[in-house]
Amino acid sequence: MARRPRSLTNTEILKAKKKDKLYRLYDGDGLCLKITSAGNKIWEYRFKNPDTKKSDTIIIGDFPLTTLAEAREKHSELRKLVMSKQNPKTIHSGVNFIEAFHNWHDKWKEEVAEKTAKEAFHLISTYAFRMIGNMQIDNIETKDIDRVLMKVERSGNLSSLQRVKSYFSRVFQNAAKKGQVKYDPTHLISLSSYKKHVTKNHRSLSIYEIYKLVNYFKHSTAQGVTKRALELIFRNIARAQEVTNLEWDYVNENRGYFDLPASIIKTKKEHIVPLTRQTRNILKLQQNDSNFIFSTNSIDGHISRKTLLKTLATNNIDSSLHGIRHLASTVLNEASSNYRRMFDSDAIEMALAHSDKDNVRETYNKAEYLPQRRIMIQWWSDFIDLCTSRENNALALIWAGIDDAHPENNLNVPLLDIFPLPDGFDTTEKLWLSFKVISSKEVITFNDVIVEFDNLNKPQLLNIITENIKGLSSLEDAKISDINLHKEMKDSIHEFSIMNECFIDENGFVFEAPNPTSGKIIRFA
DSSP: OOOOOOOOOHHHHHHOOOOSSOEEEEEETTEEEEEOTTOOEEEEEEEEOTTTOSEEEEEEEEETTSOHHHHHHHHHHHHHHHHTTOOHHHHSOSOBHHHHHHHHHHHHTTTSOHHHHHHHHHHHHHHTHHHHTTSBGGGOOHHHHHHHHHHHHHHTOGGGHHHHHHHHHHHHHHHHHTTSOSSOGGGGOOGGGSOOOOOOOOOOOOGGGHHHHHHHHHHOOSOHHHHHHHHHHHHHTOOHHHHHTOBGGGEETTTTEEEEOGGGSTTSSOEEEEOOHHHHHHHHHTOOSSSBTTBOSSSSSBOOHHHHHHHHHHTTOOOOHHHHHHHHHHHHHHOEETTEESSOHHHHHHHTTOOOSOHHHHHHHTTTTHHHHHHHHHHHHHHHHHOSSHHHHHHHHHHTTOGGGOGGGOTTSBGGGTSOOOTTOOTTSEEEEEEEEEOSSOEEEEEEEEEEOTTOBHHHHHHHHHHHHTTOSOOTTOEEEEEEEEEEOSSSEEEEEEEEEEEEOTTSOEEOOOOOGGGOOOOOO
16 A cells, blocks of 8 residues: 655745755645745646546645645645546646746746846736636636736736736736637726826936036046946947946957847847947946956946936936937937938837837848948937037037027027127126118117126017017018127127027017028037
8 A cells, every 4th residue: 555645734845945956745645845946836736637547737826825725625626526537627727827827927038128027927926826826727707807906006006007917918818829718808808997007207308408418427526437337328329237237248349339139138139239439438448357348346246227327316417217218319310411310210219229019110120220320329429429518519409400409499598508698798787789670661770779688588589679679660571680789898899799680570570580400500619
């Protein structure tokens, strides 16, 4: 007679440690606890299948979510079926939700970033395992999924509702392919019946504030490795994980690019980043004996994302790391020359390492647009170098053909930031404004208009001129010319030109005619 193994105890189960290879602790009559090399403890029922006459296994649940007592109770139900010559797998799928989740997740995690895979496991294990983890996958109904989503909603984690529902759907679709379920119960659930999450966009500097990052790179007293890592993210519109995990082996000097492996790319696809002059200089400054380019004494051996975020905050740069990429994308997508876009949108998307949802276009994108991207990334890095001050930032945007970025069209930009006054002008004192009204009939000169120039912007100045020309007899074909500021000094009169030419609309309001980008004169200090 076969000897019955000694029954397990909770103490024995708790003390069981992982080993190099999978092993089992037996409770009797086919019930056992499987301990994997990763340390997971899984209840199994091992039996002889009445239909196939071969050894078979049913997963009962994970310990400690499924207790010893619960495992024995479920085992008893299954054993009764086997003893009555019934195949438990024809009555149920033989797979509970936890096992179905692992079946999907173990394969899916190889296709996505490690952070994304961990997030999925954390959300489902937190909200679903205890509620429906031990339920047979084919017994789970829409109402069961709803109970889990209601739990997520009550926790206040509204931003995760969509993801939890999506993970559920993926699990059931995977189970359906294996014949374990007949339908996906999440299809009948609409998120409109739950509280709505208010999306917050990633914080980003405006295109007028690029100079703040440039000043940080040039003048901040922060550690060199931190500054250079942030600068590489900005200049190469890279993700933080791509830069923090950069290794010297990824640098292909002969071909002039970073050859990044799929393991550090969010889309899990290899990615190439062309080397610019500025990037090569950063690499020279960052030379070290480590495998990592941005090495530190941390456990990981390289700089962390948290360090980069903290540095942005302590230096009053109101942007997330993703916001830096968004800023670069904005400029590249709007840059134009002679009213034509400078860069192809596909090349920009490829530089951002975005995954294209259109499979046809994604196949086409495997050409990688490398020649275009070399030109584009070098142009972007040169553009950054122009943004050394607030004024030069604005002028660089004009040079890039971004008409909407013209500082004179921004109502909040004071004229002082557009037109630096010559020595001798004190903007806290009152100055005289002069201009001419020129029509086919006559030329009228205004010399004695007093203005307070400090914080005066372009629209306010145009309104002042409008007020002063009211009452003139003929304005239909007139224009405003020679708009100057002047101030009497001891021995002379100092004069400074503000605008060359303006026009008058049918209602008598003065406006500045838009100038083609190619006709604007750019001055960089």
